[in-house]
Amino acid sequence: MKISGSYTIKAARDAVFSRLTDPQAIANCLPGVENLNQVAPDQYEMAMTVAIGPVKGTFTGKVQLSDINPPESYRMAIEGQGKPGFARGNGSVVLRAIDDGTTEILYEGDVELGGPFAGVAQRMLGGVAKRMIEQFFSCIERQMGAGA
Amino acid sequence: MAVTKLFGAAVKRREDPRLITGRGNFTDHVRLPGTLVMAIKRSPHAHARIVRIDTSKARAMRGVVAVYTGQDLADKLAPVPCAWLIPDSDLKVPPYRAVAVDKVRYVGDAVAVVVAENRYIAQDAVDAIDVEYEPLPAVVDQEKALEPGAPQLYDEVPNNLAFHWKLHAGDFDAAWNAAEVRLSRRLVNHRLIPTAMEPRGALAAFNPGTGELTIWCTSQNPHVHRLLLSAVTGLPETQIRVIATDVGGGFGSKIPMYAGEMIAAAISKELGRPIKWIETRQENYVATIHGRDHIQYVDIAAKRDGTITAVRVRAYANMGAYLSTAAPGVPTWLFGLMLQGAYAIPVVHCDVYGVLTNTTPTDAYRGAGRPEATYLLERMIDILARELGMDPTEIRRKNFIPKDKFPYTTPTGLQYDSGDYEATLDRALELVDYRTLRQQQAELRQRGRYIGIGFSTYVEVCGLAPSQAAGAMGFQGGLWESATVRVHPTGKVTVFTGSNPHGQGEETTFAQLVADELGVPFEDVEIVHGDTEMVPFGMGTYGSRSTAVGGAALVHACRKVKEKAQRIAAHLLEVSPEDLAFENGRFFVKGAPDRGMTFQEVALQAYLAWKLPRDIEPGLEATHFFDPVNNTFPFGCHICVVEVDPETGKVDFLEYVAVDDVGNVINPMIVDGQVHGGIAQGLAQAVYEFAAYDQNGQLLTASLMDYAIPKASMLPAFTVDRTVTPTPVNPMGVKGAGETGTIASTPAVVNAVIDALAPFGIEHIDMPLTPERIWRAVRERSA
Structure with a gap:
């Protein structure tokens, strides 16, 4: 399933970029993350609890950042397995400086679910993923003290 | 036919009080001491190599008794059998392991099995098994699976093509070249999921002391399951007892031999303890067979006056990842043989490609092959009618096989037994x-309201038989049925039928038949089914054959019993048997009605055996194995009236009329019920139900939230009526009523919606006709 959108943060592009690629910030802001450990440069292991509709479960898996091009763009791949099946995601994030204190984040990606998770959750995935991404960015924004 | 009072009476179903008050005897109700619970770990991938399975965590859990992988079970179980080996089709049956070894091929394929003290532990242990997969590209669409470069499911099945089956009758090219009108269309008969109320399950209890395996399971054909279980476990048939007392719906999905039941049997044998396995609803969606999934390319040749001169079909059947038990026969014989429908079409050409894909295996689902043929033909005849500017009823009349032509031999060699289609x-x-109605339609259109009238004038083949034909078609079994009628010394009767019902009401209709034949009270007749230890070998219930074949076996057995009773009565009354008449359960001397004996008195004498002639054995019972000379061919006309809102795409049902001819009717209330249920299923295919896979082979409709089983509020009231054209094929003149509704209704509904949309120039929309699809079609045309 394709997911895309944008989010605007009141902060400078350099600062937003370094925060978005900071594992601690990811661990703190991605909803449901239970732990995140770096295992290699730009590669992390993660445990995360996700609920979509009636299906809830903990996924363990990997996060891999690639094509890191500060402060403009990077790619991110996530894969996880858990009781309700598996999830795989793959996407790109592009940061655009609107002015010195405003950055627009453009994201697009492809998410694939497998197993029982897919059988009941797929049609709700779009909405849930969008909400999770917005929660993530708004948390980053709050942490940067740039929010309202 | 016995002319008495119960044949034709709307007797209430005697099984219902038990079933609707929770006192049924379903598989999960059976409790045995010491039972272990089994759960199956299933693949979340549609196509993947199994790199490693780590069961150590699961094995270490408290309450877990054993964990098995495919490798562990490989030498304990033969592959899941395929038992319809269609000839002359280059059929390839790749091995279907009960638990996958090396590779998984659909979401739901079994990868490991846990046996534990209870269900909670078993499920937790399943979750604790760690399987590492190497995902492979998957293919779900049967046309794409045939393309060069498509992912290959098996090394031994090139291009994923399991078979290419042909049935050619007449010279199609000549008819096509001579045709005044030629139509070619592509139609999709999409995938459905049977969704029986009771999921599958098994309780397998192997007794190490006796070496006997008893297995309670959800089965439409317990003896066939016993035979197949014997083949896959290596236990002799004499050591296996299959019991399926109450079965909560099947619609074909409880015919096949499945991995789950086989595994339970093998593990019970291994551990010497009872093993229970009950599917969850979600498992049912992926691990029990699906139905239909047929892509059809149709060519119709006709004259300007509407006479159809030839039909040619090239169809691609999605078989799923493995060939299920009866699967190869469904999209071939059960489809191709019915492509002329109710019409005198002289030329029929059919080519079917059976394709393996990374999806749940498909097999027989209510109607099985015949809905695919009927939908195709009834849809095309409407398209042809519009092309020629004819009324859909007029073009049907033009092509009907006339009633004076029965028995009618079709170009492909079936013999239609009887009919009066007009x-x-x-x-x-x-x-x-x-x-x-047509006037109203025209008036309403003026006011911007769109009603449509859809027809389906179907004929179907049911009462599946005879055995000789089954053999010629490659079906690995006979198509006869058995019945034993045992009269007890009190005159009460127990009937053992090989036709195991899964909800159709046989305990009532069969008792009606026996009460009439033997002149005993309805209450005195007990019907026993579903236990291979009690019932003689039977072929089971499917293809609307229970009454036409199983009921006929029963009537023949009753007549053997009655003949013997008459001889005993004659001896005791000191007359010859032909001097006796039989009425209201009493034998009496013709012309001297005072001299007689009741059936019950004769039964007692048969068991006392004090005064029997030397050539008559004591006791009073008979068995009959009935193999009919032909199938039966019910037919009818369904009319659906809808209103479509072009702004929203919503379909409202205004009226639904079904006039069926199923021959003589034993219990009209039960037939009405089967017709209602059948229409609900067929209508649901037309507008609601759809098994959707994403391109990676994930089933997106794997729950009752996502798969649109209709609720009562989503269905119209049905007007059901009948004509009666008895069949000569069995002594009761009955045809078969279980599938008519499903077969007839789907095209009637689609034809109605398309008729409503005629002002928009819409000629066809593939099913299901959801509001979105209708709305899009209207928008495209209006743009």
């Missing part, structure tokens, strides 16, 4: 007041 059409038109 009579059902006439009656249905009368019931809807067709002329007025």
Whole structure:
């Protein structure tokens, strides 16, 4: 399933970029993350609890950042397995400086679910993923003290 | 036919009080001490190599008794069998392991099995098994699976093509070249999921002391399951007892031999303890067979006056990842043989490609092959009618096989037993007041309202038989049925039928037959089914054959019993048997009605055996194995009236009329019920139900939230009526009523919606006709 959108943060592009690629910030802001450990440069292991509709479960898996091009763009791949099946995601994030204190984040990606998770959750995935991404960015924004 | 009072009476179903008050005896109700619970770990991938399975965590859990992988079970179980080996089709049956070894091929394929003290532990242990997969590209669409470069499921099945089956009758090219009108279309008969109320399950209990395996399971054919279980476990048939007392719906999905039941049997044998396995609803969606999934390319040749001169079909059947038990026969014989429908079409050409894909295996689902043929033909005849500017009823009349042509031999060699197709059409038109309806339709269109009238004048083959034909078609079994009628010394009767019902009401209809034949009270007749230790070998229930074949076996057995009783009565009354008459359960001397004996008195004498002639054995019972000379061919006309809102795409059902001819009717209330249920299923295919896979092979509709089983509020009221054209094939003149509704209704509904949309120039929309699809079609045309 394709997911895309944008989010605007009141902060400078350099600062937003370094925060978005900071594992601690990811661990703190991605909803449901239970732990995140770096295992290699730009590669992390993660445990995360996700609920979509009636299906809830903990996924363990990997996060891999690639094509890191500060402060403009990077790619991110996530894969996880858990009781309700598996999830795989793959996407790109592009940061655009609107002015010195405003950055627009453009994201697009492809998410694939497998197993029982897919059988009941797929049609709700779009909405849930969008909400999770917005929660993530708004948390980053709050942490940067740039929010309202 | 016995002319008595119960044949034709709307006797209430005697099984219902038990079933609707929770006192049924379903598989999960059976409790045995010491039972272990089994759960199956299933693949979340549609296609993947199994790199490693780590069961150590699961094995270490408290309460877990054993964990098995495919490798562990490989030498304990033969592959899941395929038992319809269609000839002359280059059929390839790749091995179907009960638990996958090396590779998984669909979401739901079994990868490991846990046996534990209870269900909670078993499920937790399943979750604790760690399987590492190497995902492979998957293919779900049967046409794409045939393309060069498509992912290959098996090394030994090139291009994923399991078979290419042909049935050619007549010279199609000549008919095509001579045709005044030629139509070619692509139609999709999409995938459905049977969704029986009771999921599958098994309780397998192997007794190490006796070496016997008893297995309670959800089965439409317990003896066939016993035979197949014997083949896969290596236990002799004499050591296996299959019991399926109450079965909560099947619609074909409880015919096949499945991995789950086989594994439970093998593990019970291994551990010497009872093993229970009950599917969850989600498992049912992926691990029990699916139905239909047929892509059809149709060519129709006709004259300008509407006479159809030839039909040619090239169909691609999605078989799923493995060939299920009866699967190869469904999209081939059960489809191709019915492509002329109710019409005198002289040329029929059919080519079917059976394709393996990374999806749940498909097999027989209510109607099985015949809905695919009927939908195709009834849809195309409407498209042809519009092309020629003819009324859909007129073009049907033009092509009907006339009633004086029965028995009618079709170009592909079936013999239609009896029929009067115009009579059902006439009656249905009368019931809807067709002329007025068309006027209303025209008036409403002026006001921007769109109603549509859809027809389906179907004929179907049911009462599947005879055995000789089954053999010629490659079906690895006979198509006869058995019955034993045992009269007890009190005159009470127990009937053992090989036809195991899964909800159709046989305990009532069969008792009606026996009460009539033997002149005993209905209450005195007990019907026993579903236990291989009690019932003689039977072929089971499917293809609307229970009454036409199983009921006929029963009537023949009753007549053997009655003949013997008459001889005993004659001896005791000191007359010859032909001097006796039989009425209301009493034998009496013709012309001297005072001299007689009741059936019950004769039964007692048969068991006392004090005064029997030397050539008559004591006791009173008979068995009959009935192998009919032919199938039966029910037919009818269904009319659906809808209103479509082009702004929203929503379909409202205004009226639904079904006039069926199923021959003589034993219990009209039960037939009405089967017709209602059948229409609900067929209508649901037309507008609601759809098994959707994403391109990676994930089933997106794997729950009752996502798969649109209709609720009562989503269905119209049905007007059901009948004409009666008895069949000569069995002594009761009955045809078969279990599938008519499903077969007939789908095209009637689609034809109605398309008729409503005619002002928009819409000629066809593939099913299901959801509001979105209709809305899009209207928008495209209006743009």
